[in-house]
Amino acid sequence: MSEAIYGLCAITAVLCAWLLLKAYWKGGTSLLFWSGLFFGIQALNNVLLMLDKIVFPSIDLSLVRLSIALFAIILLLYGLIMRADAG
Numbered sequence: 001m002s003e004a005i006y007g008l009c010a011i012t013a014v015l016c017a018w019l020l021l022k023a024y025w026k027g028g029t030s031l032l033f034w035s036g037l038f039f040g041i042q043a044l045n046n047v048l049l050m051l052d053k054i055v056f057p058s059i060d061l062s063l064v065r066l067s068i069a070l071f072a073i074i075l076l077l078y079g080l081i082m083r084a085d086a087g
Contacts, residue, residue: 003054010046013039034079041072 020036045068052061 013043038076
C-alpha cells in the first residue's frame with residue numbers, strides 16, 4: 001500500500017510543477033516559477049523516496065533525500081524573499 005502512496009505523491013508533485021510552470025510560461029508572475037521549480041524538485045525527492053524504500057531497501061538514501069528537500073525549500077524561500085522585490 002505504501003508503494004501506491006509514494007507513487008501518487010510523485011505524480012501529484014509532477015502535475016503541480018507542470019501546471020505552475022505552464023501558467024508561468026503563459027505570462028504569470030515569478031511566484032509561479034519558483035513554486036513550480038519547488039514542486040519539480042519535490043517530485044525528484046519523491047522518486048528518490050520510492051527508490052530508497054522499494055527498489056533499494058538495504059541502502060539508506062535518507063541523507064540525499066533530506067538534502068534535496070532542504071535545497072528545494074531554500075530555493076523557494078529565495079524566490080519568495082529575494083525575488084519578490086524585483087517583481
